[in-house]
Amino acid sequence: MIPVNFDYESPSTLAEALKLLASREDAKVLAGGHSLLPAMKLRLAQPALLVDIGRIAGLSYIRESNDQILVGAMTTHADIASSKLLQRSSPLLSQAATQIGDTQVRNRGTIGGSLAQAHPGADYPAAVLALDAQIIAAGPSGERVIAATAFFVGMFTTALRPDEIITEVRVPKTENESVVYKKHHHPASGYAVVGVAVRLKVSGGKIESAALGLSGVSQNAYRATAVEKALRGKPVAAIREAAAHAAENIEALGDYYASAEYRKHLATVMTRRALEQAASGAAK
Amino acid sequence: MAQNGKPTSKSNGKSNGTRNGDAAPWVGRKLKRKEDPRLIQGISHYTDDLKLPRMLHCVLVRSPYAHAEVGAIRTDAARAVHGVVGVFTAEDVSSIGMVPCAIQMPDLKVPKHPVLATERVRYVGEPVAVVVAEDLYAARDAAELVEVDYEPLHVITNMEKALGNETSYVHEEFRSNKAFTHALKNGDIAAAFKKADRVVKQRMINQRLAPIAMETRAVLAEYLPGEKRLTVWNSTQIPHLLRTQISVMLGLPETAVRVIAPEVGGGFGSKLNVYAEDGIVPWLAMKLGRPVRWSETRRENFASTIHGRDTINDVELAVKKDGTVLGLRVRILADLGAYHQLLTPLIPQLTALMLAGCYKFPAIDIEIQGVFTNKMSTDAYRGAGRPEATYIVERIMDIAAHELNIDSAEFRLKNFPQSKEFPFNTVTGLTYDSAKYQESLKKALQLAGYDALRRRQKNGLKQGKYYGVGVSTYVEICAIGPSAATPAGGWESATVRIEPTGKVTLLTGASPHGQGEETTFAQLIADQLGIDPDDVNVVHGDTLAVPYGIGTFGSRATAVGGTAAYLATQKLKAKLATLAAHLLGAKPGDITIGRRVLTAKGSKKSIPFREVVMAAYTARSIPAGFEPGLEATHFFEPSNFTFPFGAHIASVEVDPETGEVKLEKYVAVDDCGNVLNPLLVDGQIQGGIAQGIGQAMWEELIYNEEGQLVTGTLMDYALPKAHFLPNFTLDRTVTPSPVNPMGVKGVGEAGTIASTPCMVNAVCDALASLGIRHIEMPLKPERVWQAISHAQAAPREPEPLLVGALAASAARKNAQKPARRRT
Numbered sequence A: 001m002i003p004v005n006f007d008y009e010s011p012s013t014l015a016e017a018l019k020l021l022a023s024r025e026d027a028k029v030l031a032g033g034h035s036l037l038p039a040m041k042l043r044l045a046q047p048a049l050l051v052d053i054g055r056i057a058g059l060s061y062i063r064e065s066n067d068q069i070l071v072g073a074m075t076t077h078a079d080i081a082s083s084k085l086l087q088r089s090s091p092l093l094s095q096a097a098t099q100i101g102d103t104q105v106r107n108r109g110t111i112g113g114s115l116a117q118a119h120p121g122a123d124y125p126a127a128v129l130a131l132d133a134q135i136i137a138a139g140p141s142g143e144r145v146i147a148a149t150a151f152f153v154g155m156f157t158t159a160l161r162p163d164e165i166i167t168e169v170r171v172p173k174t175e176n177e178s179v180v181y182k183k184h185h186h187p188a189s190g191y192a193v194v195g196v197a198v199r200l201k202v203s204g205g206k207i208e209s210a211a212l213g214l215s216g217v218s219q220n221a222y223r224a225t226a227v228e229k230a231l232r233g234k235p236v237a238a239i240r241e242a243a244a245h246a247a248e249n250i251e252a253l254g255d256y257y258a259s260a261e262y263r264k265h266l267a268t269v270m271t272r273r274a275l276e277q278a279a280s281g282a283a284k
Numbered sequence B: 001m002a003q004n005g006k007p008t009s010k011s012n013g014k015s016n017g018t019r020n021g022d023a024a025p026w027v028g029r030k031l032k033r034k035e036d037p038r039l040i041q042g043i044s045h046y047t048d049d050l051k052l053p054r055m056l057h058c059v060l061v062r063s064p065y066a067h068a069e070v071g072a073i074r075t076d077a078a079r080a081v082h083g084v085v086g087v088f089t090a091e092d093v094s095s096i097g098m099v100p101c102a103i104q105m106p107d108l109k110v111p112k113h114p115v116l117a118t119e120r121v122r123y124v125g126e127p128v129a130v131v132v133a134e135d136l137y138a139a140r141d142a143a144e145l146v147e148v149d150y151e152p153l154h155v156i157t158n159m160e161k162a163l164g165n166e167t168s169y170v171h172e173e174f175r176s177n178k179a180f181t182h183a184l185k186n187g188d189i190a191a192a193f194k195k196a197d198r199v200v201k202q203r204m205i206n207q208r209l210a211p212i213a214m215e216t217r218a219v220l221a222e223y224l225p226g227e228k229r230l231t232v233w234n235s236t237q238i239p240h241l242l243r244t245q246i247s248v249m250l251g252l253p254e255t256a257v258r259v260i261a262p263e264v265g266g267g268f269g270s271k272l273n274v275y276a277e278d279g280i281v282p283w284l285a286m287k288l289g290r291p292v293r294w295s296e297t298r299r300e301n302f303a304s305t306i307h308g309r310d311t312i313n314d315v316e317l318a319v320k321k322d323g324t325v326l327g328l329r330v331r332i333l334a335d336l337g338a339y340h341q342l343l344t345p346l347i348p349q350l351t352a353l354m355l356a357g358c359y360k361f362p363a364i365d366i367e368i369q370g371v372f373t374n375k376m377s378t379d380a381y382r383g384a385g386r387p388e389a390t391y392i393v394e395r396i397m398d399i400a401a402h403e404l405n406i407d408s409a410e411f412r413l414k415n416f417p418q419s420k421e422f423p424f425n426t427v428t429g430l431t432y433d434s435a436k437y438q439e440s441l442k443k444a445l446q447l448a449g450y451d452a453l454r455r456r457q458k459n460g461l462k463q464g465k466y467y468g469v470g471v472s473t474y475v476e477i478c479a480i481g482p483s484a485a486t487p488a489g490g491w492e493s494a495t496v497r498i499e500p501t502g503k504v505t506l507l508t509g510a511s512p513h514g515q516g517e518e519t520t521f522a523q524l525i526a527d528q529l530g531i532d533p534d535d536v537n538v539v540h541g542d543t544l545a546v547p548y549g550i551g552t553f554g555s556r557a558t559a560v561g562g563t564a565a566y567l568a569t570q571k572l573k574a575k576l577a578t579l580a581a582h583l584l585g586a587k588p589g590d591i592t593i594g595r596r597v598l599t600a601k602g603s604k605k606s607i608p609f610r611e612v613v614m615a616a617y618t619a620r621s622i623p624a625g626f627e628p629g630l631e632a633t634h635f636f637e638p639s640n641f642t643f644p645f646g647a648h649i650a651s652v653e654v655d656p657e658t659g660e661v662k663l664e665k666y667v668a669v670d671d672c673g674n675v676l677n678p679l680l681v682d683g684q685i686q687g688g689i690a691q692g693i694g695q696a697m698w699e700e701l702i703y704n705e706e707g708q709l710v711t712g713t714l715m716d717y718a719l720p721k722a723h724f725l726p727n728f729t730l731d732r733t734v735t736p737s738p739v740n741p742m743g744v745k746g747v748g749e750a751g752t753i754a755s756t757p758c759m760v761n762a763v764c765d766a767l768a769s770l771g772i773r774h775i776e777m778p779l780k781p782e783r784v785w786q787a788i789s790h791a792q793a794a795p796r797e798p799e800p801l802l803v804g805a806l807a808a809s810a811a812r813k814n815a816q817k818p819a820r821r822r823t
């Protein structure tokens, strides 16, 4: 439980942080520390420099901007879970946050850290995919907007460059849609064995649009586009059949707790149930 | 003497700690634990909290291979790390004696078990070298630089393969992986099976578990060469036995060794042991002339602290059509791991002893083989052999009930001995002290609303809902135990000293580590002497302060250690009476001890307790021959074990689509004899049930084929969490034990023993209509789902209730079941 030697800096501005990050090849951003520090204690991660972005003012916020909600990268899971604004205008993120880990994890862990970590069983990835969220990354040459759908590229791998820092996540308001997050918790880690995020718009008994993000099933979270396609313009009764495509052509993970076959099965069942719940919510 | 405090989940804070009238005894009250304020505030001291001047730290270098030849070990780079004081390998520590095994059996193979591996390593995590440094950081960095040449060997992880075509061995010298065989046979088993209308067969696996005490192991040692005194602080359940073993391992006079068990954060049996580090750390302190501390990491705790369970059981029950059990045949393979720890070969024997459960089996036939594998040793884990036995009996009883189409509660009631049959001699050679099995089961059925649950189950099926009701009854063996039946003495010691001011010191040989005896023992002494529990200071865990004791395990502390305290107190009461009589001019026989006062019967003259006590110390007016002072010691040797029992009922719903199990209701009626403190008894039951359900549902220590631990962290190994479980409904019956004067039995392991089969019975019951009879633990959703999918794919064939056709049908049925893979 003793990490290797490392240096530690806690800059007070983003510019300073970016500079420090670029100053050494094996420098790493430290946010809530709830993924990074455990890995360091087991010596699985051995960064030489930690750039703690926790002291930078103005990275933790949840605010409205036109038809979007902007969430600062250092906003904790607990804040996201309890945000009245999100609960009202874009509840999917809050729903996912309430299901993360335990109280300590939610009090320390941040949305920026979780997205950058890209753990295959993390909860936000499914949600930000379903929401078509935008991830804002600051780098030495300025800021860029990464679409959530382009962000997750593999296990613990994202489109983020090593010298970039996530500063913000932008999600749309979903007031006219029905959203549901369903999760099968791993009994030890609490991560999602399967997590299904659904965003559904139903009008006149027909599904106008559907977006689904799935976590846990494979290397990285993905959009269940086949399900979405099978639902679009169809009556709610199409859900059962559509859900069967939830893990189609997906190379599923398998381990001692849940085989690939079972993960795919769970994905299908949970997708159906999430959609049914969303549809019944929408009907009201 | 004890009252039956009615347990509830909510504790009544009002009555706590305040005496409701002088007459009410302390025993039987829900007193909060004296030890809790310091534990909750984090102001007490565990071994890892202790710091000594000039203290060094050490880190063990452990084998990453399950089986390998150990070649050269290069330590230069490690030694060169700034702050490193020394690096030691097997050669350096060759003077340290072997890691001890206390069990003797006629055919037991006892491998050499050096504290650091010599030519071979035999499990992942086996210590190979030790690095000592000024701080933990340097020690940890240097440990990574120790280079060991390993030549990997064939790894043995599967017991059946290990015994099958044996070509490779965990220990070459034995030319066999079989460590022992143990048989227990009684009654005419052949006749029983011949007479049977039905033979119910099932293979069932009791998976390997990790005890996971909240505090991992830790050792701190200091040697004072001038005084020639070695002091060892060790997170142990058995300070005296450890002292003896350390003196043997290090070749020191026992009088030169002092062992202190400071605050110990749980053990569950894992600290009822003597480990390599227990010898290495004191040796380092002596060698280096400085205090040395070692604290286990959680990963080390998974890999290198003993494991529990891990048996494969083939079970056959002979039963008549009317539900009368005739005989039980059990074949057990017990995975011992690579070496014997202190009690490793004993645990399966405890299983054999308890295999009659709470039933009248006319005949029994048990054969156990202990098997060496390339894994960490198994040993005593909460329940130690009894949960395994209860699982076997309660599962096969349930399967039989389903096969015979008899209600599982009725089936049990039919086969219990009646309460008037106690003391009851079992077919395994034990004498159960006292019990009312019918009463506890009926109470549980009533509390659970059993009939309504059954009705709901029936109706549920019509709506595609799978409700299950699990019944499990149990009897366990506690108060371990008569010395003749234990490896290192089964008695316990107590010294009670009334100090001159009237405060009382109890020195107990039991070494509580979370059970709360500082509170319960104070309660029982307070009642005897007419004082308050706060007047009694319970001292334990320091071999220099406390007379030799055996320790806390096997639900023995209260029944054996508490009885010793009780009996030592009786000696003091006699002394107090003699002195009070002398001071009051009365006869000792006429003196009664009241609340803080001693009174002579006839004259009604009285004298305050404190005055009598002081008189014993000033000794100016004492009767002839009266020894000054007020101190008495008792070594209590129990005449028998005690046998607590109970009945548990679980109600579950299984999601047929995902295999997820929802535990809706859990009812436990336990009988541990008289109850000293209902709050602590409920606490033990509560935690025990959670731990037992943990085995049924989530916990599994998996070694892969390379002998690597797959579930060796708390992110992989699933312990039960509070929010996984509903509130339990706890109640009890009280059947005092005749074995000791307080009529107490023991409760530390009960919950763990009953709840595992209860939970599995409930889930299998929920799915019985699909033709599912058994699912291996843990009941992971995928396993349950697999079982359901297979059952749905292969519709159940009707089974004729015909002798002869039975074996064939059972075989066919087993063949249909999904392969039970052991990983």
Ligand SMILES: Cc1cc2nc3c(=O)[nH]c(=O)nc-3n(C[C@H](O)[C@H](O)[C@H](O)COP(=O)(O)OP(=O)(O)OC[C@H]3O[C@@H](n4cnc5c(N)ncnc54)[C@H](O)[C@@H]3O)c2cc1C
Pocket (backbone or CB within 6 Å): A028, A029, A030, A031, A032, A033, A034, A035, A036, A037, A038, A053, A073, A074, A099, A100, A101, A102, A105, A108, A109, A110, A111, A112, A113, A114, A115, A116, A117, A119, A121, A122, A123, A124, A160, A164, A165, A166, A167, A189, A190, A191, A192
């Ligand atoms: C016991 C436990 C249970 C958990 N259960 C769950 C769960 O159920 N679901 C779940 O989703 N998660 C779970 N987590 C993970 C938790 O949510 C972490 O907090 C999260 O994954 C990482 O966030 P963090 O702020 O702690 O990041 P850190 O640990 O500080 O950093 C993680 C990684 O992201 C990088 N990073 C951090 N912030 C930024 C940034 N702004 N820009 C660029 N890179 C950055 C770091 O360099 C590092 O590589 C669990 C963690 C623990 C310890």
